[in-house]
Amino acid sequence: MLFYLTVIFCCQLAGELITQGLHIPIPGPVAGMVLLFLFLLIRGNIPKNLTITADGLLNHLSLLFVPAGVGITLHFRLVGDEWLQISVALIVSTVLTIAVTALMMSWLSQRT
Secondary structure, three states: OHHHHHHHHHHHHHHHHHHHHHOOOOOHHHHHHHHHHHHHHHHOOOOHHHHHHHHHHHHOHHHHHHHHHHHHHHOHHHHHHOHHHHHHHHHHHHHHHHHHHHHHHHHHHHHO
16 A cells, blocks of 8 residues: 555656656646556556555545645635636636536547
C-alpha cells in the first residue's frame, strides 16, 4: 500500500516538474494524473493494491477541502467584493461541465 501511495505522489511530483519546467498552463496534479493513467494503460490493468490505496484516499477526500474552506473564510471580504465574478464563473463552469459530460456520454453510448 505504501508503494502505491509513493507511486501516486511520484506521478504528482513528475506532473509538477513537467508543468513548471515546460511552463505548461495546467495544474501539476492533472499532468501527474495523466502520467498515472498512461502508466496504467501501458501496464494493461490496475493493481489491486493501487485500487485499495486510491479508495482509501477517496474516502478521505473531504479533508482536502479544508484548506479551501479556510481560504474562503480568511479572504471573506475579497469574496464579498468579487461575488458577481465568482458566481458567473461557477455557473458558466457548471453548465460547461454538464454539457461536456452529456456530449461525452452521448458519444460513448454510440460507440457501444
